[in-house]
Amino acid sequence: MNSFGKIFRVTLWGESHGGGIGVTIDGVRAGIPLSEDDFATDLARRAGGARGTTPRREPDRPQIVSGLYQGHTTGAPLTVCFENTNTRSSDYASLLQHPRPSHADLTARRKFDGYNDPRGGGHFSGRLTLALVAAGVVAKKMLPELDFKTRLVEIGGEKDPSRFAATIEEALRAGDSVGGVVECRIDGMPAGVGEPFFDSVESVMSHLLFSIPAVKGVEFGAGFASARLHGSENNDPIVDAEGHTSTNHDGGINGGITNGNEIVVRVAIKPTPSISRPQQTYDFAAGRVEELTIHGRHDACIALRAVVVVEAVAAIALADLSLTARGRA
16 A cells, blocks of 8 residues: 555655655644755755766655644644656656566556556656655654664675775676665664564564665664574673663564664665666567667666665654554553
8 A cells, every 4th residue: 555654654646757746644743843944954865866876856845735834743644745857758668568677567567457657667666765755854853862873884795885886886887786785773762662563663664664665675683694693692681770782683672662772774775677788578569588778767776865765764663653652651
């Protein structure tokens, strides 16, 4: 579905090459100071134009059309809109019958019987992460006590940040793309947030993180590395009455509930499927595998722009979980 959340409820709408995209957020607390300028920093973090990112440039000016009065949220649903002004739909005409590998071109067509908007990926485009970032700005306003630190820790298998640019250049020269790993650390989260089993912090946050296009893996704390440790190595000894621990292999979560330590989550972003390098893939018009060369404006490393999206989604999840916890109090 296009909506998520129990109390802090987010609904996405729009397509990549349609008139615009946006988000409606219900459950926003009344009285929060908010202006369109508050979105500028995070929207700039997501913008294209830098080396290795799409050359498509949009002004991405937020228009708050409901839920705001005299500079404060009203408690009514908050709607933020963005216009699409720089589209090249002709770049996608040939993909109707010759769908891109590892994209949603074919699956979307089959699910919606061909009525989906295929231009730029339509509703499945990474363009819609702009609306997620906007929702994340509001979520962080709801959680002023939290400190988010989010960064790329790996690009194309390279973990040395001084080599990131060179790794991207190698992919660009080859007409290819590379993936990456984003790490988000959240400090200041009190203990006791999260529900057992199905609405655990990991469950809710992972659900939202996997809604980001190109995400293929999520881990908390030591993550998959914990499977290679003994219990004596992986356990986090409690060192004081507040529950702080000497290590943080569990990433600040026990039993699906925050323990008061720093939340640590890492997200694997796959390489951008749209590459300029020719590929052999099935052509429905020809009825056989044919060479496909993709035109248009695409990211060589979408992970560069995914950092702020991961942070936004983590904030959305924690805003909803925090409101749920307060409702139980």
